[in-house]
Structure formats: C-alpha cells, structure tokens
Amino acid sequence: MKLLEVNNLTVKYGDHKVVDNVTFSVEEGQWLMIAGPNGAGKSTILNAISRGVPYEGEILFRGTDIRKLRTTALARHVGVLAQNHMVGYEFTVQEIVNLGRYAYRKGIMKGQDAGDETAVREALRVAGLQDLAYKSVLHLSGGEVQRTFLAQLFAQNPDIMILDEPANHLDLVYQKQTFELIGKWLAAPGRAVICVVHDLSQARAYGSHCLLLDHGKTASCGTVRDVLTPENLHAVYDMDVYAWMRRMLGQWEE
Amino acid sequence: MKIEKSTHRETFPWIAYVVFLAAAVFVAAVCVALGSVQIPLKDVGKVVWQAVFGGTAAQDVPNTFSSIILTVRLPRVICVALTGASLSVCGTSMQGLLKNALADGSTLGVSSGASLGAVLSIAFGITIPSLPFSGTMIMAILFAFGSLLLILGLSYKLDNSLSTNTIILVGIIFSMFVSSVMTLVIYFAGDKVRHITFWTMGSLAGSSYQNALVLLCALAVCGTVLLLHARELNAFAIGEDNARSIGVNIRRVRITVLVTVSVLIGVCVSIGGTIGFVGLVTPHILRMLTGPNHRRLLPASLFGGAIFLMLCDLAARVLISPLELPIGAVTSFIGAIVFVVIFYRSRKGS
DSSP: OEEEEEEEEEEEETTEEEEEEEEEEEETTOEEEEEOSTTSSHHHHHHHHTTSSOOEEEEEETTEEGGGSOHHHHHHHEEEEOSOOOOOSOOBHHHHHHGGGGGGOSOSSOOOOHHHHHHHHHHHHHTTOGGGTTSBGGGSOHHHHHHHHHHHHHHHOOSEEEEESTTTTOOHHHHHHHHHHHHHHHTSTTOEEEEEOSOHHHHHHHOSEEEEEETTEEEEEEEHHHHSOHHHHHHHHSSOHHHHHHHHHHTTOO | OHHHHHHTOSSOOHHHHHHHHHHHHHHHHHHHHOSSSOOOHHHHHHHHHHHHHOSSTTTTSOHHHHHIIIIIIHHHHHHHHHHHHHHHHHHHHHHHHTTOTTOOHHHHTHHHHHHHHHHHHHHTTOOBTTBTTHHHHHHHHHHHHHHHHHHHHHHHHHOTTOOHHHHHHHHHHHHHHHHHHHHHHHHHHGGGSOOHHHHHHOOOTTOOHHHHHHHHHHHHHHHHHHHHTHHHHHHHHHOHHHHHHTTOOHHHHHHHHHHHHHHHHHHHHHHHOOOTTHHHHHHHHHHHHHOSOHHHHHHHHHHHHHHHHHHHHHHHHHTTTTSOOOHHHHHHHHHHHHHHHHHHHHHHHO
C-alpha cells in the first residue's frame, strides 16, 4: 500500500527551480533516505510535504491531496522532525512532548484526556526521558533536546515520520541511539520513514530505499542497493565515493 | 497517577484564581484609599459596598470621601487595572507569537502607531455618526494593525528569521518617525487635540465609568480569544517549524493573534494614550514565577498587569504629590531597566 506519493514536484524560489520535477513514493514499512550534495533540494522536498513552501505538482497521502487536508489531519498522518531546535523559553520536556497531542484535541476548551496522557508517558519512556520530564529544555544537551522532539513525534503518532538530518550535530553514541529509536518505531505496521541524510554510510546502514538528488533533479530512485552504486554516486558527487569510503573506514582495520 | 497529574498540570488550580483576584482587589482598594486626601481602607470598602449593593453601610463616611472615591478615584483605578491587564496580555501574546521576549506594543511601535491614528481622527474630525467616541478608537485600531503589519513586513524583508535586533530596531525607528508626524499634526491642530504628553506618556486621570465599560468589553472579547490560543502560542514560542509539524494552522493563528492584539492596544491607546513597557515588564517577571507555558502565563499576566499598572499609577499620583507624573513616565522608567536586563541576559546566553 502506497502511503505517500509525490508526483512531478517542482519548487521554485523566484525563477530558480530548487526541486525540479521529482517523483517518488513510499510504501508501508519502507525507510526512504533522501541523499545528495548540498543544495540538491533535499530539505526543500521535506518542506513541501509539510506544506512549509508553495509547490507545483501533487503530493498524495493514501491517495488524498494533502492540500485538501486540514492542518491537524495532516499532522495526524505526517510528522516532521526539524533539523534545528531553537527553543525560545524555558519549556519543560513534558510540555514539549504534550504539544505532540495538539492534532488530537477535541475542542479549544478541552484539555488533554487519559488517552493523551498515556501517549505522552509512553513517548517519554520510549525516548528514555522519564527522569528529565520536568527539566527545562534549555538546560539539556543536544542529544537530549533531539530526543525530546523525537518523543513529541512519538506522541503525535503519525503514519509517516519525516526527518531532516536527525543525527546532525550529535556525537556518535546519540547518532546510533537516534537511528535505533526510529528503526524500532518503524517496526510497527502501517508506518514509513522519510529521512534526509548527508552521510551515505547512514543511508546504506538504515535505509531500505533511497532517492538520490542532483541539482534538484532525480539522479536515481529505488532500493538502497540499486541506487547507491559506484556509477550513480560518481555521476552525482563527481568523485569515486566507494574508494573514498574504503579509505576512511580502512584506517580502522588492525 | 492522580497525584502525578495534579502536581504537574499545565493550568492553574481554581484556588490560584481566587488568590489572584483577592490580590488585585486589595491593591485596587489601597490605590483608591491613598492620594492627596488619605481615606481609611474601611471607608473605601463601605462606600463601594453601598454603591454596589445599596443599603446604608456608608452612612458614617464623610460626603467628601464618598464623592472622591466614587467620582474620581474608583473609575480611574478600574480603568488603570483594565488597561494594565490588556496591555500585559497583549505583550505576552506577542512575545509568544514572535518567540521574542522583547516584543511589546511600545517596543514594536504599535502603540505609537495607534496614537497617531487617534490624533489624526481628532485633528481631522473623523467620526462615525451617532457614535461620537468610536471614530478615534477605530482609527487607533486600524493604525495599530497597520503599524504591526508594516513593522513585521519590513523586518521580515530585512531578515527572514525575525531576530530580536531587527524587530526592535525597525520598531524604534518607526516609533520615532510616527512621533514626529504626530508632533506636527498636534502643532497644527491647535486646541482640538489634547496635549502631546497625553499621547506620548499616557494618562488615565479623569477617566469615566463609560471608559471602564468600553475597556471591559474589549478585554472580555479579545482576552478570551487570546486565552483560547494558549496552546498555539506555546507552539509558536517553541518554534514556528515545530508548530507547523504538530498541526497548528500557522497563518490563521498568526493573523488572529495580530488582529486581536491590535484591537486591544487600539482601544487602550484611544482611552489612555501610550503607556509604554507594561507588556514587557509583567510577562518577564511572571515568566520567572510561572514558567513560559501560556496556559499559566496568559491568565497570570492579566492579573499581574492590572496590579503592576495600578501600583505605577499610584506612584505617579503620590511621588511628587500634589503634582502628578504622567503614568507612562513611571512605566517607562521601570520598563527601560527591565529591557536592559532582558537584553543583557539574552546576549550573554547566546
């Protein structure tokens, strides 16, 4: 079953086409990695799916045009983890995770019900944040802040999780932890992940499918094995990526 | 589970509102009692009781006292409290919406814009038939909204992230420009327009029960709208991208809050002139006590703003008694210090 279909997506900033006629789809259980050099249009595709930028073409969720969905309905299906989290004030971890339930509110006067509270508690537990629930996010480390917003996304419980460089700025332990958390989340039925990554090793290790972009156009799209070939990567990055990766990792062999 | 829920709830328990209300009423009573003529608190209670509920409770209170209380001080204190609550809830909302602790009607230039609207309507005699006072008010509201759009639009053009420095700088330049235009208009309008200090420094001396009723209606409607957007303001205060992701209708919420704030500031300015920094000082102090969650901060700033402005008005009346300071001089004196403190802290933090 196709969860998300993106057909002939084009995004322009002025006259410049940042994303040019890109088509792809995501099915249940898939983890689609979007890779490509800087400025290839990776994050812009995510912004279009979350309706953050105007676009041409169509984006369908289970066959429905997302432009026809209310913002709350879209949020129940599609959740986004941004790349940077610059929180302005001293909100607590729990207050931020609570907001993940915004799309489920029953009315403007109603508070959270028991279902919301269970979802929040469970999200905090899965992300390992129980002990930090009442701490201010301004006093947390980068990894803990990232897990806070991931927990918000768990509480939001969308069908598709959209992640923009989830491991950026994180040290190795947190990178591993973050990808493993997302992998566990994806294991439940009816879910899919779309994830922008810089690091091709991460794309290969965790992704099932890959969309390789070059200057806003699709260079290749399919399973990770079919897309991340020496030829495809050479065409996009203009260097022998395989040889470079072997040299980088070969240093560690003793 | 029950205990866990009650210790970390996001909203205040009802008893907190009783305490806030009691505090506000007590401060109001003190403000009515103090002044060039000192009136015992007990007499204030008796006179107000008799005026509201009838009876003969205030029989033994001298007539001069009861007329000072009922015709001079009480309407003024009520107007001051309502203005304080309105300005402060506006400041809180804007600071959440723009994720910027220095946003306020006065720092953004919205209040100056509103007073220019009011001055223009008086100088050119723009009125609405059968509603003598409303022309000024509507012009003030329109100019408040126009200024807000202009300032935010210009800041956005200069700097996509709407950073503190840009907004404040644009706001200050806009305020200075508006003040100069206003000075010109007042200069040429002659006697028709009240003295310039009324519009730049504000005053609620001589306000009537009619003013209080208008303020109350505006606050009841606009305050309710803003309080109902507490969750959305939390989302904006955490970040606009995050707000979009969790399903907040960014555009609708932004325009609703901006229009509501403009209406409320417009009404306040047309009645009391520009009283600066109230919406900056109260949320800043209260945020340290209640945390940044708008489900607590907004109601707290209603009461906090009322109490803060009543005390400022009291200071304006008694500090150099029998002369009176403009109320805006007192609030701006305190506000400027708090502004520097916030700015210094945020610089050091980043």
